[in-house]
Amino acid sequence: MNEEQILALIEVANNLVLSHTDEPLNDVQRSILEQVLQGKRLREIQYTGYTEGTVQRIFCPKLWNLLSAATGQRIRINTVTATLxxxxxxxLDIVNSSYEPPTAQKKVRQxxxxxxxxxxxxxxxxxxxLLELLSYEHPAHLISVDGIGGVGKTTLVLEAAYRCLQASERQESFLGMPTFDTIIFTSAKEYYLIHSGLLQSLAPxxxxxxxxxxxxxxxxxxDITGVSFEEQLDLIKEALSHQRTLLIVDNLETVENQQDVLAFxxxxxxxxxxVITTREQIVFVPVRLTSMPESDALRLIQYEAQEKGVSLSEKDSxxxxxxxxxxxxxxxxxxxxxxxxxxxxEVLGKISDLRGDVARFCFENSVKPLTGKASHKLLMxxxxxxxxxxQDALVQVAVPDVNLCAINADLARLRSLSLVRQENNRYSMLPLxxxxxxxxxxAYPDFEWxxxxxxIHWYLNFSAIYAGQDAQSWQGKFDGLEEEWQNLQVVIEWCMVQGRYAQMWQFWQNLxxxxxxMGRKESRLRYWGDRLMWTAWLIPASEQRGDWPVTAKVMSDRAVTLTSLGxxxxxxxxxxxxxxxxELRHHQTPVFRLCLARNIAVLRIQQQNFEAAQTWLNQTRELLEQTExxxxxxxxxLVQLQYYQGEILFKSRQYExxxxxxxxxxxxxxxxxWVRAIFCTQNWLAEIAIRQEKLDEAERLLKEGLRVAEANQDKIRTAFCQRSLSSLSIAKGQLLEAKEWxxxxxxNFEKLGMSxxxxxxxNWLRTLDADT
Known part of the structure; x- marks a missing residue:
């Protein structure tokens, strides 16, 4: 077609649009039309000042709709020349005809x-x-739903698609549900896991x-039959540009030539x-699936059991x-x-079986290609x-000799396969x-060893910085230890199982x-349970080796915990x-003997044997004078010695x-x-003030003590302050307030496990109830 013919057809189009809209074609529309009449394909059409995507995805479809309305014919890039x-x-025949753009049909093709x-x-x-992302009010048009195999990606996408289908057929877009003219599902899934096992897909x-x-x-x-790939691509993009379409590509990880699919x-x-579902994390707008929360998982178990007629106890669930x-x-x-x-x-055994159907479906395709590589070692x-x-702990225990660049690539690969998750500088995985x-x-016992x-080596080095801290102070520096606590427990349990005495003793000194x-601040049951378990192992282990200094120290540490439990x-x-x-004190230092005598005095106070407690405090004082x-x-x-002296006097009712x-x-x-000692002492002074009816002084001391205890997250001191405030309220005759305290x-006592x-x-509260 020569230039004169092209100009003539553009003028025809312009007259038709002007007649229909009272406005002529603009420069962009004229340029697009000229390029099409010159024989250019959609992806070749350009206009200076706009990106190719804007021209091809926005301006071209608008021009075809405009020409369709003006001519009374359905105009597309492959029909515009013939129509003009x-x-x-x-x-006359064309202009006099009327054309209405097609409205949304109630029957959705899907x-x-x-x-x-x-x-x-x-x-x-x-x-x-996902439904929010599917709305055309959201700019995202490429959405990925990722997670490990079996986590429910396809189920989630199909649920969203069916909700959209229902809204589309009922024309309910006004309710906020996304609607589509066409919904297309394609899946590359090779296997399905059903109740009887793996089922191969017939035609992925x-x-x-x-x-x-x-x-x-x-x-x-x-119709894309018999035309080249490039023409198929153009025809598909052109056809889809005129209708709202939901396209689902399921199981992208098993698609061949993934990059071509992603480009398309x-x-x-x-x-x-x-929307794509994939086990690999893609840089689209993601909906990331992990394991179901326990409450949802239990609901699903109960629902499936009811559907299939299976009776399950709460324990089995x-x-x-x-x-x-x-x-x-x-x-x-x-x-x-x-x-x-x-x-x-037997079912539980099948779930955890490395060669079972669940493991094969969820992990085999992802993990098998990693075998023998650093990424496989990191995963295990x-x-x-x-x-x-x-990250440093994981790398040093798994692949200490691999360089950092390679490590980062291996970890990125595990993340992309949804096998591990990263948050800040930490890595984790789902329970299954x-x-x-x-x-x-x-299967790799040498590597496991x-x-x-x-x-053991890494965590000994890690925990060494916490050795020698003051457990009686609020100024102890334990930052970072809580996050590693359960990981440390596993390593320490391994040391006990393997009889690693030297390492166990080192861990005990560090922790x-x-x-x-932490037993004082958070939970006696959790942290003091560990103390009792570890000391129960260390005492006989040290006795068997004749390591008497360690035996004496650990016995004393265990006894301190037991005394506090009460x-x-x-x-x-x-x-x-x-x-x-x-009996073993002579194997230890003078400072140890001094502390041991004081701790025995504390035990006697707990046993209400104040005379014996006083004897041990006197001995503590003598040892203090002898110790450099x-x-x-x-x-x-001296603070501790005087503190327990005061407690003996108080409990003997010698208040002054x-x-x-x-x-x-x-x-x-x-x-x-010594801040903590200051407020512990003030708590006793408040108790004395209550008994001496100096209630304002008691209130001042207790309120200040409570504020500081809460600020330092010391639940034990907080609880004792609250109990003392209850005593104060009783002394004031404020019984309801006493109950509240x-x-x-x-x-707080319950949180701490202080039975x-x-x-x-x-018992005190029951007395208050009886009085009110």
Whole structure:
């Protein structure tokens, strides 16, 4: 076509548009039309000042709609030339015809497979997010739903698609639900996991050409038969530019030539919302799936059991929830197996079997290509960390000799496969992934041994900086230890199982102060349970080796914990331990002997044997005079000695003498700025003030003490302050307020696992109830 003919057809188009809209073609529209009449394909059309995507995805579709309305004919890039030529030759027939752009049809063309479940359970946040992204009010047109195999990606996408389909057929876009003219589903999934095992897909759509054919089957008047790939691409993009389309590409990781598919999806017009499901993390707008929360997983277990007629106890449901790790496909498979008559223990074994159907479906395709590589070692080593692992810890225990650049690439690969998750500088994995990785690790016993040995070395170095901290102070520096606590527990348990005495003793020295302090601040049950377990191992281990200094030290440490727990059985064991430790005192330092005598005095106070307590305090004083100490350390020892002297006097009801003693203690503590000792002493002074009816003074001391205890997150001091405030309220005759303080104290005692104090305060509360 020569230039004169092209200009003539452009003028025809301009006259038609002017007649229809009272406005001529603008410069952009004229340029697009000229390029099309010159024979250019869609992807070759350009206009200076605009990106190719804007021209091809926005301006071209608008021009075709404008010409369609003006000519009364359906105009597309491959029909515009012929239509304008007919308009030039037969103007009256064309102009007099009327054309209305097609309105949304109630019947939506779609090829969605059947839902895998009749009721969608859980995932409320994720389905809401996906529907939000599918709305045309959201700019995203490429959306990825990623996660490990079996986590429910396809189920989620199909649920969203069916909701959109229902809204589209009922024309309910006004309700906020995304609507589409066409919904196209294509899947490259090779296997399905059903209740009886793995089921092979008959015809997975694994190529870009397969996707093209699926699109052509669903879109009206789109025929791509017998034309080149480039022309197919242009025809598909042109056809999709005139209708709202939801295109789902399921299981991208098994698609051939993934980059070509991704390029195709990226080039689609803005009328298309493309959703891919993949085990690999793609840089689209993501909806990331992990295991279901426990509550949702239990709901799914109960629903599937009811649907399949399986009777499950609450205990069995909990066991199944834990074993499946909240992975939906594992839950569905397990309930199906139970419905087929398999006992629950056999089903649980199948879930964790490295060669079983669940493991093969969820992990085999992702993990098998990694075998023998550093990424495989990182995956197996990470399974030994129950809590998110620091990158340095993971690398040093798994592959210490691999360079950093290669490590970063390996970790990125594991993340992209959804096998591990990264948050800041820590790595973690889902429970079912951990089970699989642990089973993999067992297949490499030599590597497992190396990993565990390196774990001991790394955590000994890590915990060394916490050795020698003051457990009695609020100024202890334990930053970073809490995040590693469960990982440390695993390493220490391994040391005990393997009989690693030297390493266990080193861990105890590094962590003893932390466990004592955290039992006071957070939970006696959690942290002091560890203390009791570890000391129960260390005492006989040191005795067998004749390591008497360690035996005496650990016996004393254990007895301190038992004394604080305070029940009769605890005090009896502490008494026995202290007796043995005292017999071994000459194997230890003078400072140890001094502290041991004081701790025995504390035990006697707990046993209400004040005469014996006084004897031991007197001996402590003699030992203090004989021991060479620095000025500050001597002052700390004097503070503790005076403190317990005051407690003996108070509990012997010698309040005035106790007051004098506690004031001396307070002065000493203030001189060395021992903050916790200051407020512990003030609490006793407040108790004395209550008994001496100096209630304003008591209130001032207790309110200040409570404020500081809460600021330092010391739950024990907080609870005791609250209990003392209850006493103060009783003295004031404010019984309702006294109940409130008692209940607050009980709440903190319960968090700490302080059963003796709970019983005491509850008895007190029952007395208050009787009085009111």
């Amino acid at each position: 030529q007919r308009c030039l030759n037969e103007p 090829n969605l497979p059947a839902r895998s479940c009749s009721t969608f359970v859980g995932r409320e946040e994720e389905i809401t997010r 759509k694994r190529t870009l050409q397969d996707i093209f054919r699926q699109i052509a089957r669903q879109v009206d008047e789109l 999806l990226h080039e689609l017009p803005p009328t298309v919302k493309a 909990q066991t199944l929830c834990k074993s499946t790790g909240g992975i939906p496909v594992a839950i569905n498979y397990s309930i199906g197996q139970l419905a087929n008559g398999y006992p629950i223990q 080593a990470l399974a030994l960390f129950p809590m998110p692992a620091l 992934t951990r089970e699989y990785a642990l089973a993999e690790l067992q 190396e990993v565990r040995e390196r774990s 003893e102060a932390y466990t004592h302090a 029940r009769l059985e605890h005090l009896a064991e502490a008494d026995e331990l202290y007796s043995k430790a005292w 100490l620095g000025e500050k350390e001597r002052s700390r020892q 003498q106790a007051k004098i003693t506690f004031h001396q203690t307070l002065e000493l503590a203030q001189q060395i700025q 008692s209940n607050k104290a009980i709440e 003796k104090e709970i019983d005491e305060t509850q």
